[in-house]
Amino acid sequence: MEHIATHNRKLIFTPAIRIFHWLRALAILVLVITGFYISWPFLVAPESSDVLVQGWIRFAHIVFGFLLTSITLVRFYLYFFSRNNIERKSFKDVLSFNSWIVQLKSYIWMGNLHKAGVYGPLQFMTYVAISFVALIVCITGLVLYANVYHLGVGGLLGGVSDWLTALCGGLANLRTFHHYLTWAFIIFVVIHVYMAVWSGIRFKHNSVDSIVSGYDYHKDHK
Amino acid sequence: MDTHAALYKQGQERLDYLRQFAQRQPKSLQQKMADIGISRRDFIKWTASVTAMFALPLPFSNLVAEAAELADRVPLIWLHLAECTGCSESLIRTDSPNLDSLIFDHISLEYHETLMAAAGWQAEENLEHALETYKGRYLLAVEGAVPTANNGAYLTVGCKGHTGLHIVKEAAENAAAIISVGTCAAFGGVQAAAPNPTGAKGVHEVVNKTVINLGGCPPSEKNIVGTLMYFIMFGKLPALDMFNRPKWAYGARVHDNCERRGRFDAGEFVEEFGDEGAKEGYCLYKVGCKGPYTYNNCPTERFNHHTSWPVLAGHGCMGCSEPNFWDDMADFEKPLGRQLLHGIDATADTIGAVILGATVVGIGAHAVASVFAKPLEE
DSSP, rough: OOOOOOEEEEEEEEEHHHHHHHHEEEHHHHHHHHHHHHHOOOOOOOOTTTSSSSHHOOOOOOHHHHHHHHHHHHHHHHHOOOSHHHHHHHHHHOOHHHHHHHHHHHHTTOSSSOSSSSSOOHHHHHHHHHHHHHHHHHHHHHHHHHHHOOSSHHHHTHHHHHHHHHHHHHHHHHHHHHHHHHHHHHHHHHHHHHHHHHHHHTTOOOOOTTHHHEEEEEEOOO | OOOHHHHHHHHHHHHHHHHSSSSOOOOHHHHHHHHHOOOHHHHHHHHHHHHHTTTTTHHHEEEEEEEHHHGSOOOEEEEEESSHHHHHHHHOSSSSHHHHHHHHHHHHEEETTTOOSSHHHHHHHHHHHHHHEEEEEEEEEEBBBEEOOOTTTTTEETTTTHHHHHHHHHHTTTTEEEEEESSHHHHOOGGTTOOOOTTOOGGGSSSSSOEEEOSSOOOOOHHHHHHHHHHHHHSSSOBBBSSSSSSHHHSBBTGGTTTTTTHHHHHHBSSSOOOOOHTTTOOGGGTTTGGOOOOOHHHOOOTTTTTBOOHHHTTTOOOOOOOOOHTTTTTTSSGGGOBTTTTTTTTTEEEEEEEHHHHHHHHHHHHHHHSSSOOOOO
Protein backbone atom coordinates (compact mmCIF):
# COMPACT_ATOMS: atom_id res chain seq x y z
CA MET A 1 0.00 0.00 0.00
CA GLU A 2 1.31 3.37 -0.97
CA HIS A 3 1.71 6.08 1.64
CA ILE A 4 0.75 9.58 0.77
CA ALA A 5 2.88 12.14 2.55
CA THR A 6 0.78 14.31 4.83
CA HIS A 7 3.49 16.92 5.42
CA ASN A 8 5.89 18.87 3.26
CA ARG A 9 9.54 18.74 4.14
CA LYS A 10 11.86 21.69 3.77
CA LEU A 11 15.55 22.13 4.63
CA ILE A 12 15.76 25.23 6.81
CA PHE A 13 19.05 24.91 8.66
CA THR A 14 22.22 24.32 6.67
CA PRO A 15 24.78 21.91 8.13
CA ALA A 16 27.01 24.88 9.04
CA ILE A 17 24.23 26.49 11.08
CA ARG A 18 23.51 23.22 12.89
CA ILE A 19 27.13 22.37 13.64
CA PHE A 20 27.88 25.85 14.91
CA HIS A 21 24.69 25.89 16.94
CA TRP A 22 25.68 22.80 18.89
CA LEU A 23 29.31 23.77 19.24
CA ARG A 24 28.17 27.10 20.57
CA ALA A 25 25.76 25.42 22.97
CA LEU A 26 28.59 23.24 24.25
CA ALA A 27 30.94 26.21 24.55
CA ILE A 28 28.37 28.24 26.48
CA LEU A 29 27.68 25.35 28.85
CA VAL A 30 31.37 24.78 29.59
CA LEU A 31 32.14 28.49 29.82
CA VAL A 32 29.32 29.21 32.26
CA ILE A 33 30.34 26.36 34.57
CA THR A 34 34.09 27.03 34.43
CA GLY A 35 33.44 30.77 34.60
CA PHE A 36 31.52 30.40 37.85
CA TYR A 37 34.38 28.33 39.22
CA ILE A 38 36.91 31.02 38.27
CA SER A 39 34.70 33.64 39.91
CA TRP A 40 34.24 31.60 43.08
CA PRO A 41 36.37 28.44 43.22
CA PHE A 42 33.85 26.00 44.66
CA LEU A 43 35.81 22.75 44.39
CA VAL A 44 37.78 21.47 47.35
CA ALA A 45 41.58 21.59 47.24
CA PRO A 46 43.28 18.57 45.65
CA GLU A 47 45.31 16.00 47.61
CA SER A 48 48.50 17.28 46.07
CA SER A 49 49.36 20.69 44.76
CA ASP A 50 50.76 18.97 41.66
CA VAL A 51 47.15 18.70 40.53
CA LEU A 52 46.33 22.09 39.08
CA VAL A 53 42.58 22.22 39.64
CA GLN A 54 42.25 25.92 38.94
CA GLY A 55 44.83 25.68 36.17
CA TRP A 56 42.93 22.99 34.26
CA ILE A 57 39.58 24.65 34.70
CA ARG A 58 41.06 27.92 33.46
CA PHE A 59 42.56 25.99 30.55
CA ALA A 60 39.12 24.64 29.61
CA HIS A 61 37.66 28.13 29.95
CA ILE A 62 40.28 29.52 27.57
CA VAL A 63 39.92 26.72 25.01
CA PHE A 64 36.15 27.03 24.88
CA GLY A 65 36.46 30.81 24.99
CA PHE A 66 38.48 30.72 21.79
CA LEU A 67 35.93 28.30 20.33
CA LEU A 68 33.09 30.69 21.13
CA THR A 69 35.06 33.62 19.73
CA SER A 70 35.69 31.77 16.46
CA ILE A 71 32.07 30.68 16.14
CA THR A 72 30.83 34.18 16.90
CA LEU A 73 32.98 35.58 14.10
CA VAL A 74 32.08 32.83 11.63
CA ARG A 75 28.35 33.20 12.36
CA PHE A 76 28.55 36.96 11.75
CA TYR A 77 30.24 36.17 8.44
CA LEU A 78 27.72 33.48 7.53
CA TYR A 79 24.75 35.72 8.23
CA PHE A 80 25.93 38.12 5.53
CA PHE A 81 27.67 35.83 3.07
CA SER A 82 26.12 32.37 3.36
CA ARG A 83 24.81 31.05 0.03
CA ASN A 84 21.65 30.05 1.88
CA ASN A 85 19.60 33.20 2.49
CA ILE A 86 17.12 31.77 4.99
CA GLU A 87 18.50 33.90 7.83
CA ARG A 88 18.81 37.07 5.75
CA LYS A 89 15.18 36.73 4.63
CA SER A 90 14.07 37.16 8.25
CA PHE A 91 15.27 40.72 8.18
CA LYS A 92 12.24 41.59 6.03
CA ASP A 93 10.01 40.69 8.96
CA VAL A 94 12.00 42.89 11.29
CA LEU A 95 11.26 45.89 9.09
CA SER A 96 7.57 45.08 8.90
CA PHE A 97 5.48 46.44 11.76
CA ASN A 98 2.72 44.01 10.90
CA SER A 99 5.08 41.07 11.31
CA TRP A 100 5.90 42.16 14.85
CA ILE A 101 2.21 42.27 15.71
CA VAL A 102 1.59 38.87 14.13
CA GLN A 103 4.44 37.29 16.07
CA LEU A 104 3.59 38.89 19.40
CA LYS A 105 -0.09 37.91 19.00
CA SER A 106 0.84 34.35 18.12
CA TYR A 107 2.81 34.15 21.36
CA ILE A 108 -0.30 34.99 23.33
CA TRP A 109 -2.30 32.30 21.57
CA MET A 110 -3.85 34.54 18.94
CA GLY A 111 -3.40 33.32 15.39
CA ASN A 112 -0.66 31.55 13.55
CA LEU A 113 2.93 32.60 13.05
CA HIS A 114 3.61 33.73 9.49
CA LYS A 115 7.11 34.75 8.60
CA ALA A 116 9.20 35.37 5.51
CA GLY A 117 12.37 33.74 6.76
CA VAL A 118 13.18 31.21 9.40
CA TYR A 119 12.91 33.55 12.41
CA GLY A 120 10.15 35.84 13.61
CA PRO A 121 11.12 39.51 14.18
CA LEU A 122 11.32 39.32 17.99
CA GLN A 123 13.23 36.07 17.74
CA PHE A 124 15.55 37.59 15.16
CA MET A 125 16.30 40.64 17.28
CA THR A 126 16.90 38.44 20.33
CA TYR A 127 19.46 36.45 18.36
CA VAL A 128 21.08 39.65 17.14
CA ALA A 129 21.26 40.90 20.73
CA ILE A 130 22.74 37.65 22.06
CA SER A 131 25.25 37.65 19.19
CA PHE A 132 26.42 41.10 20.23
CA VAL A 133 26.54 40.03 23.87
CA ALA A 134 28.69 37.11 22.70
CA LEU A 135 30.89 39.53 20.82
CA ILE A 136 31.38 41.72 23.91
CA VAL A 137 31.95 38.74 26.20
CA CYS A 138 34.54 37.41 23.73
CA ILE A 139 36.29 40.77 23.47
CA THR A 140 36.44 41.24 27.25
CA GLY A 141 37.55 37.63 27.55
CA LEU A 142 40.35 38.20 25.05
CA VAL A 143 41.45 41.32 26.93
CA LEU A 144 41.57 39.33 30.18
CA TYR A 145 43.51 36.65 28.31
CA ALA A 146 46.01 39.17 26.90
CA ASN A 147 46.59 40.57 30.38
CA VAL A 148 47.59 37.11 31.60
CA TYR A 149 49.26 35.45 28.60
CA HIS A 150 51.71 37.82 26.98
CA LEU A 151 53.04 35.72 24.14
CA GLY A 152 51.43 34.63 20.87
CA VAL A 153 47.82 35.75 20.53
CA GLY A 154 48.07 37.56 23.85
CA GLY A 155 51.06 39.56 22.64
CA LEU A 156 49.32 40.33 19.38
CA LEU A 157 46.35 41.74 21.29
CA GLY A 158 48.53 43.58 23.80
CA GLY A 159 48.11 47.13 22.46
CA VAL A 160 44.39 46.89 21.85
CA SER A 161 43.79 45.19 25.17
CA ASP A 162 45.66 47.92 27.06
CA TRP A 163 43.48 50.49 25.38
CA LEU A 164 40.29 48.59 26.22
CA THR A 165 41.44 48.01 29.81
CA ALA A 166 42.00 51.74 30.23
CA LEU A 167 38.62 52.42 28.61
CA CYS A 168 36.91 50.22 31.21
CA GLY A 169 38.82 51.95 34.00
CA GLY A 170 40.99 48.97 34.89
CA LEU A 171 41.09 45.22 34.74
CA ALA A 172 38.76 44.81 37.75
CA ASN A 173 35.90 46.64 36.02
CA LEU A 174 36.49 44.78 32.80
CA ARG A 175 36.25 41.49 34.60
CA THR A 176 33.09 42.62 36.39
CA PHE A 177 31.45 43.37 33.00
CA HIS A 178 32.59 39.98 31.73
CA HIS A 179 30.93 38.35 34.73
CA TYR A 180 27.61 40.25 34.35
CA LEU A 181 27.28 39.15 30.74
CA THR A 182 27.25 35.50 31.81
CA TRP A 183 23.72 36.00 33.06
CA ALA A 184 22.50 37.16 29.67
CA PHE A 185 23.44 33.71 28.31
CA ILE A 186 21.87 31.80 31.18
CA ILE A 187 18.56 33.64 30.88
CA PHE A 188 18.66 33.47 27.10
CA VAL A 189 19.19 29.69 27.08
CA VAL A 190 16.20 29.04 29.35
CA ILE A 191 13.84 31.18 27.25
CA HIS A 192 15.29 29.87 24.00
CA VAL A 193 14.77 26.22 24.87
CA TYR A 194 11.24 26.86 26.11
CA MET A 195 10.26 28.84 23.03
CA ALA A 196 11.70 26.18 20.72
CA VAL A 197 9.69 23.43 22.40
CA TRP A 198 6.56 25.54 22.78
CA SER A 199 6.40 26.81 19.21
CA GLY A 200 6.79 23.24 17.90
CA ILE A 201 3.80 22.14 19.95
CA ARG A 202 1.70 25.23 19.39
CA PHE A 203 2.23 25.65 15.67
CA LYS A 204 2.46 21.94 14.93
CA HIS A 205 5.71 21.91 13.06
CA ASN A 206 9.13 20.44 13.49
CA SER A 207 11.00 22.64 15.88
CA VAL A 208 13.57 21.28 18.32
CA ASP A 209 14.36 18.50 15.90
CA SER A 210 15.14 20.94 13.05
CA ILE A 211 18.35 22.10 14.62
CA VAL A 212 19.50 18.46 14.55
CA SER A 213 18.13 17.25 11.21
CA GLY A 214 17.85 20.61 9.49
CA TYR A 215 14.33 19.85 8.21
CA ASP A 216 11.07 21.48 9.02
CA TYR A 217 7.76 19.70 8.36
CA HIS A 218 4.65 21.63 7.47
CA LYS A 219 1.21 20.31 6.87
CA ASP A 220 -0.09 22.96 4.51
CA HIS A 221 2.05 25.80 3.33
CA LYS A 222 5.36 25.16 1.69
CA MET B 1 74.13 52.51 17.64
CA ASP B 2 72.00 50.09 19.57
CA THR B 3 69.36 51.42 21.91
CA HIS B 4 71.26 50.67 25.09
CA ALA B 5 74.36 52.51 23.86
CA ALA B 6 72.18 55.45 22.83
CA LEU B 7 70.47 55.48 26.22
CA TYR B 8 73.82 55.31 27.98
CA LYS B 9 75.08 58.28 25.98
CA GLN B 10 71.90 60.18 26.79
CA GLY B 11 72.47 59.46 30.47
CA GLN B 12 76.04 60.69 30.29
CA GLU B 13 75.00 63.91 28.58
CA ARG B 14 72.33 64.44 31.16
CA LEU B 15 74.78 63.96 34.04
CA ASP B 16 77.32 66.29 32.40
CA TYR B 17 74.57 68.88 32.19
CA LEU B 18 73.74 68.44 35.88
CA ARG B 19 77.39 68.68 36.90
CA GLN B 20 77.58 72.32 35.79
CA PHE B 21 75.20 73.35 38.58
CA ALA B 22 76.47 74.20 42.01
CA GLN B 23 76.33 71.59 44.71
CA ARG B 24 73.29 72.34 46.89
CA GLN B 25 74.18 70.22 49.89
CA PRO B 26 77.08 71.11 52.22
CA LYS B 27 78.11 67.44 52.42
CA SER B 28 78.68 65.07 49.53
CA LEU B 29 76.77 61.79 49.34
CA GLN B 30 80.01 59.96 50.10
CA GLN B 31 80.45 61.87 53.37
CA LYS B 32 76.84 61.29 54.32
CA MET B 33 77.19 57.56 53.72
CA ALA B 34 80.32 57.45 55.83
CA ASP B 35 78.55 59.33 58.63
CA ILE B 36 75.72 56.81 58.92
CA GLY B 37 77.84 53.74 58.22
CA ILE B 38 76.82 52.75 54.70
CA SER B 39 79.84 51.17 53.06
CA ARG B 40 80.93 51.61 49.48
CA ARG B 41 80.07 47.97 48.97
CA ASP B 42 76.47 48.61 50.09
CA PHE B 43 76.34 51.53 47.70
CA ILE B 44 77.57 49.46 44.74
CA LYS B 45 75.05 46.73 45.58
CA TRP B 46 72.32 49.35 45.66
CA THR B 47 73.32 50.77 42.25
CA ALA B 48 73.23 47.26 40.80
CA SER B 49 69.77 46.61 42.23
CA VAL B 50 68.40 49.92 40.91
CA THR B 51 69.85 49.07 37.49
CA ALA B 52 68.21 45.65 37.60
CA MET B 53 64.91 47.20 38.67
CA PHE B 54 64.94 49.34 35.50
CA ALA B 55 65.78 46.17 33.53
CA LEU B 56 68.94 47.83 32.23
CA PRO B 57 72.26 46.03 31.70
CA LEU B 58 74.83 46.16 34.49
CA PRO B 59 77.13 48.87 33.02
CA PHE B 60 74.32 51.34 33.72
CA SER B 61 75.08 50.96 37.41
CA ASN B 62 77.91 53.45 36.83
CA LEU B 63 75.32 55.97 35.72
CA VAL B 64 73.16 55.18 38.74
CA ALA B 65 76.13 55.81 41.04
CA GLU B 66 76.93 59.12 39.38
CA ALA B 67 73.30 60.15 39.33
CA ALA B 68 73.01 59.43 43.05
CA GLU B 69 75.97 61.71 43.75
CA LEU B 70 74.50 64.43 41.56
CA ALA B 71 71.04 64.15 43.09
CA ASP B 72 71.55 67.42 44.93
CA ARG B 73 71.67 69.25 41.59
CA VAL B 74 68.05 68.43 40.87
CA PRO B 75 65.60 70.69 42.66
CA LEU B 76 62.56 68.83 43.94
CA ILE B 77 59.36 70.53 45.01
CA TRP B 78 57.00 68.25 46.89
CA LEU B 79 53.40 69.39 47.40
CA HIS B 80 50.93 67.99 49.89
CA LEU B 81 47.28 68.20 48.87
CA ALA B 82 44.33 66.15 50.15
CA GLU B 83 46.34 63.31 51.65
CA CYS B 84 47.51 61.52 54.79
CA THR B 85 51.31 61.81 54.31
CA GLY B 86 51.47 58.03 54.15
CA CYS B 87 53.49 58.18 50.93
CA SER B 88 56.15 60.40 52.50
CA GLU B 89 56.08 58.08 55.50
CA SER B 90 56.65 55.08 53.25
CA LEU B 91 59.84 56.72 52.09
CA ILE B 92 61.27 58.40 55.16
CA ARG B 93 60.18 56.28 58.07
CA THR B 94 62.69 53.50 57.89
CA ASP B 95 64.05 51.80 61.00
CA SER B 96 67.60 52.54 59.90
CA PRO B 97 68.79 54.89 57.20
CA ASN B 98 69.20 53.10 53.91
CA LEU B 99 70.18 54.36 50.51
CA ASP B 100 66.63 55.05 49.40
CA SER B 101 65.96 57.39 52.28
CA LEU B 102 69.44 58.83 51.95
CA ILE B 103 68.91 59.75 48.28
CA PHE B 104 65.72 61.48 49.29
CA ASP B 105 67.75 63.33 51.90
CA HIS B 106 70.46 64.20 49.40
CA ILE B 107 68.27 65.40 46.55
CA SER B 108 67.80 69.15 46.57
CA LEU B 109 64.46 69.18 48.33
CA GLU B 110 63.31 72.77 48.03
CA TYR B 111 59.89 72.43 49.56
CA HIS B 112 58.25 69.61 51.52
CA GLU B 113 55.69 70.56 54.13
CA THR B 114 56.39 67.62 56.43
CA LEU B 115 60.14 67.89 56.39
CA MET B 116 60.93 71.59 56.09
CA ALA B 117 61.76 73.77 59.06
CA ALA B 118 60.06 76.87 57.72
CA ALA B 119 56.45 77.72 58.51
CA GLY B 120 53.90 80.37 57.66
CA TRP B 121 55.03 83.27 55.49
CA GLN B 122 58.54 81.94 55.33
CA ALA B 123 57.38 78.62 53.90
CA GLU B 124 55.25 80.40 51.33
CA GLU B 125 58.23 82.50 50.33
CA ASN B 126 60.42 79.41 49.96
CA LEU B 127 57.92 77.87 47.58
CA GLU B 128 57.58 81.01 45.49
CA HIS B 129 61.33 81.44 45.44
CA ALA B 130 61.92 77.84 44.35
CA LEU B 131 59.29 78.02 41.61
CA GLU B 132 60.94 81.16 40.25
CA THR B 133 64.63 80.22 40.65
CA TYR B 134 64.38 76.72 39.18
CA LYS B 135 61.86 77.53 36.48
CA GLY B 136 61.69 74.79 33.88
CA ARG B 137 64.20 72.65 35.75
CA TYR B 138 62.54 71.48 38.92
CA LEU B 139 60.93 68.14 39.48
CA LEU B 140 57.43 68.40 40.92
CA ALA B 141 56.13 65.63 43.16
CA VAL B 142 52.55 65.80 44.35
CA GLU B 143 51.09 63.79 47.17
CA GLY B 144 47.31 63.76 47.58
CA ALA B 145 44.23 64.35 45.46
CA VAL B 146 43.11 67.74 44.16
CA PRO B 147 39.63 68.74 45.40
CA THR B 148 37.98 70.57 42.50
CA ALA B 149 34.38 71.10 43.63
CA ASN B 150 33.46 74.73 44.45
CA ASN B 151 36.57 75.83 42.63
CA GLY B 152 38.79 73.82 44.94
CA ALA B 153 37.56 75.44 48.16
CA TYR B 154 37.69 72.14 50.07
CA LEU B 155 41.46 72.41 50.33
CA THR B 156 43.40 75.54 51.15
CA VAL B 157 47.05 75.45 52.13
CA GLY B 158 49.33 78.02 53.69
CA CYS B 159 49.03 81.55 55.00
CA LYS B 160 47.79 82.97 51.70
CA GLY B 161 44.91 80.53 51.66
CA HIS B 162 45.51 79.36 48.10
CA THR B 163 43.50 76.33 47.05
CA GLY B 164 45.27 73.06 46.26
CA LEU B 165 43.94 73.41 42.72
CA HIS B 166 45.60 76.82 42.37
CA ILE B 167 48.90 75.67 43.86
CA VAL B 168 49.22 72.54 41.75
CA LYS B 169 48.37 74.39 38.54
CA GLU B 170 50.91 77.09 39.29
CA ALA B 171 53.64 74.62 40.23
CA ALA B 172 52.93 72.40 37.21
CA GLU B 173 53.34 75.36 34.86
CA ASN B 174 57.15 75.35 34.78
CA ALA B 175 57.96 71.86 36.06
CA ALA B 176 60.44 69.74 34.11
CA ALA B 177 58.46 66.66 35.07
CA ILE B 178 55.52 65.91 37.34
CA ILE B 179 55.21 62.84 39.51
CA SER B 180 51.99 61.93 41.25
CA VAL B 181 53.16 60.07 44.32
CA GLY B 182 50.51 57.63 45.50
CA THR B 183 47.02 56.70 44.39
CA CYS B 184 45.39 59.93 45.62
CA ALA B 185 47.58 62.18 43.48
CA ALA B 186 47.46 59.70 40.61
CA PHE B 187 43.76 58.77 40.53
CA GLY B 188 41.99 60.57 43.38
CA GLY B 189 42.22 57.67 45.81
CA VAL B 190 39.83 57.35 48.73
CA GLN B 191 38.94 61.05 48.50
CA ALA B 192 37.51 60.38 45.05
CA ALA B 193 35.43 57.39 46.20
CA ALA B 194 31.71 57.66 45.53
CA PRO B 195 29.97 60.04 46.11
CA ASN B 196 33.13 62.18 46.04
CA PRO B 197 31.67 65.34 47.63
CA THR B 198 34.83 67.41 47.18
CA GLY B 199 35.23 66.51 43.51
CA ALA B 200 38.66 65.07 44.26
CA LYS B 201 40.68 64.25 41.14
CA GLY B 202 44.09 63.01 40.19
CA VAL B 203 46.71 65.62 39.26
CA HIS B 204 46.73 64.56 35.59
CA GLU B 205 43.07 65.56 35.35
CA VAL B 206 43.71 69.17 36.35
CA VAL B 207 46.99 69.94 34.58
CA ASN B 208 47.51 69.58 30.84
CA LYS B 209 50.92 67.94 31.00
CA THR B 210 52.07 64.35 31.17
CA VAL B 211 52.09 63.16 34.76
CA ILE B 212 53.84 60.01 35.97
CA ASN B 213 51.39 58.14 38.15
CA LEU B 214 52.90 56.16 40.99
CA GLY B 215 49.85 54.24 42.15
CA GLY B 216 49.87 52.63 45.55
CA CYS B 217 48.61 53.41 49.00
CA PRO B 218 51.46 54.00 49.57
CA PRO B 219 53.80 53.21 46.72
CA SER B 220 56.93 51.45 47.93
CA GLU B 221 60.04 53.51 48.62
CA LYS B 222 61.69 51.67 45.73
CA ASN B 223 59.12 52.95 43.25
CA ILE B 224 59.37 56.54 44.49
CA VAL B 225 63.15 56.69 44.61
CA GLY B 226 63.45 54.67 41.39
CA THR B 227 61.34 57.24 39.56
CA LEU B 228 63.45 60.09 40.98
CA MET B 229 66.62 58.25 39.96
CA TYR B 230 65.33 57.67 36.46
CA PHE B 231 64.61 61.36 36.05
CA ILE B 232 68.00 62.38 37.47
CA MET B 233 69.77 59.91 35.18
CA PHE B 234 68.00 60.58 31.94
CA GLY B 235 66.10 63.83 32.41
CA LYS B 236 63.05 62.28 30.79
CA LEU B 237 60.07 60.12 31.63
CA PRO B 238 60.36 56.33 31.67
CA ALA B 239 58.16 54.13 29.46
CA LEU B 240 54.63 54.41 30.84
CA ASP B 241 51.69 52.01 30.82
CA MET B 242 48.02 52.66 30.02
CA PHE B 243 47.54 54.68 33.21
CA ASN B 244 50.89 56.50 32.89
CA ARG B 245 52.58 54.33 35.48
CA PRO B 246 56.25 53.48 34.86
CA LYS B 247 56.40 50.09 33.18
CA TRP B 248 59.51 49.05 35.06
CA ALA B 249 57.47 49.11 38.28
CA TYR B 250 53.90 48.48 37.13
CA GLY B 251 54.54 46.19 34.17
CA ALA B 252 53.25 42.98 35.75
CA ARG B 253 50.27 42.06 37.85
CA VAL B 254 50.71 41.36 41.55
CA HIS B 255 49.19 37.94 40.76
CA ASP B 256 51.94 37.19 38.18
CA ASN B 257 54.78 37.29 40.68
CA CYS B 258 52.91 36.29 43.82
CA GLU B 259 54.58 33.70 46.03
CA ARG B 260 51.18 32.04 46.55
CA ARG B 261 50.51 31.73 42.81
CA GLY B 262 51.14 27.98 42.85
CA ARG B 263 48.37 27.61 45.44
CA PHE B 264 46.02 29.51 43.13
CA ASP B 265 46.71 27.25 40.15
CA ALA B 266 46.33 24.16 42.31
CA GLY B 267 42.96 25.38 43.59
CA GLU B 268 44.09 25.65 47.21
CA PHE B 269 42.25 28.56 48.75
CA VAL B 270 41.92 30.11 52.18
CA GLU B 271 38.19 29.90 53.01
CA GLU B 272 38.30 32.22 55.99
CA PHE B 273 41.02 34.03 57.87
CA GLY B 274 42.62 31.82 60.49
CA ASP B 275 41.63 28.48 58.97
CA GLU B 276 43.99 25.60 58.20
CA GLY B 277 44.57 26.89 54.66
CA ALA B 278 45.58 30.30 55.99
CA LYS B 279 48.15 28.63 58.22
CA GLU B 280 49.44 26.65 55.25
CA GLY B 281 49.81 29.80 53.16
CA TYR B 282 47.06 29.01 50.64
CA CYS B 283 45.91 31.51 48.02
CA LEU B 284 43.90 34.46 49.36
CA TYR B 285 41.65 34.85 46.30
CA LYS B 286 38.45 33.75 48.05
CA VAL B 287 39.06 36.14 50.93
CA GLY B 288 39.26 39.00 48.49
CA CYS B 289 42.74 39.22 46.99
CA LYS B 290 42.68 41.64 44.03
CA GLY B 291 46.17 40.72 42.86
CA PRO B 292 44.83 39.43 39.52
CA TYR B 293 43.64 42.95 38.56
CA THR B 294 46.45 45.00 40.03
CA TYR B 295 49.63 46.11 38.34
CA ASN B 296 52.49 46.61 40.78
CA ASN B 297 55.79 45.10 41.87
CA CYS B 298 54.86 44.49 45.53
CA PRO B 299 55.68 40.75 45.46
CA THR B 300 59.20 41.37 44.19
CA GLU B 301 60.13 44.69 45.82
CA ARG B 302 57.99 44.49 48.96
CA PHE B 303 57.94 47.29 51.55
CA ASN B 304 60.04 48.53 54.49
CA HIS B 305 63.48 47.43 53.36
CA HIS B 306 62.12 44.49 51.44
CA THR B 307 60.69 43.10 54.69
CA SER B 308 57.15 42.13 53.78
CA TRP B 309 54.05 42.96 51.79
CA PRO B 310 50.32 42.36 52.38
CA VAL B 311 50.04 38.85 50.90
CA LEU B 312 53.13 37.64 52.75
CA ALA B 313 51.51 38.99 55.91
CA GLY B 314 48.35 36.98 55.20
CA HIS B 315 45.89 39.49 53.74
CA GLY B 316 44.93 39.73 50.09
CA CYS B 317 45.95 42.60 47.84
CA MET B 318 43.36 45.42 47.86
CA GLY B 319 44.35 46.71 44.45
CA CYS B 320 45.42 50.07 45.89
CA SER B 321 47.54 51.08 42.89
CA GLU B 322 44.63 50.87 40.43
CA PRO B 323 42.39 53.77 39.41
CA ASN B 324 39.18 54.10 41.41
CA PHE B 325 40.25 51.21 43.61
CA TRP B 326 38.16 52.18 46.59
CA ASP B 327 34.93 51.59 44.63
CA ASP B 328 36.02 49.03 42.04
CA MET B 329 37.87 46.67 44.37
CA ALA B 330 35.32 46.70 47.21
CA ASP B 331 34.67 44.59 49.21
CA PHE B 332 38.28 44.13 50.14
CA GLU B 333 37.71 40.74 51.74
CA LYS B 334 35.50 39.26 49.04
CA PRO B 335 36.37 38.41 45.45
CA LEU B 336 34.91 40.60 42.69
CA GLY B 337 32.18 38.05 41.92
CA ARG B 338 30.79 38.57 45.43
CA GLN B 339 30.85 42.35 45.18
CA LEU B 340 27.69 44.01 46.52
CA LEU B 341 26.24 46.38 43.94
CA HIS B 342 25.79 49.93 45.13
CA GLY B 343 22.32 50.79 46.33
CA ILE B 344 21.02 47.23 45.96
CA ASP B 345 23.22 45.40 48.46
CA ALA B 346 23.11 42.23 46.42
CA THR B 347 25.70 40.51 44.28
CA ALA B 348 25.37 40.33 40.50
CA ASP B 349 24.78 36.59 40.88
CA THR B 350 21.89 37.14 43.28
CA ILE B 351 20.30 39.61 40.88
CA GLY B 352 20.92 37.23 37.97
CA ALA B 353 19.34 34.38 39.90
CA VAL B 354 16.29 36.50 40.76
CA ILE B 355 15.81 37.46 37.10
CA LEU B 356 16.25 33.81 36.16
CA GLY B 357 13.63 32.84 38.75
CA ALA B 358 11.23 35.43 37.36
CA THR B 359 11.88 34.07 33.86
CA VAL B 360 11.10 30.53 34.95
CA VAL B 361 7.89 31.66 36.66
CA GLY B 362 6.89 33.54 33.50
CA ILE B 363 7.61 30.49 31.35
CA GLY B 364 5.63 28.28 33.73
CA ALA B 365 2.65 30.61 33.57
CA HIS B 366 2.85 30.72 29.77
CA ALA B 367 3.10 26.93 29.58
CA VAL B 368 0.09 26.41 31.87
CA ALA B 369 -1.93 29.00 29.95
CA SER B 370 -1.01 27.23 26.70
CA VAL B 371 -2.64 24.04 27.96
CA PHE B 372 -5.94 25.87 28.34
CA ALA B 373 -5.60 28.14 25.34
CA LYS B 374 -7.81 27.61 22.34
CA PRO B 375 -5.98 25.28 19.93
CA LEU B 376 -4.78 26.74 16.69
CA GLU B 377 -7.24 26.37 13.84
CA GLU B 378 -6.05 23.98 11.19
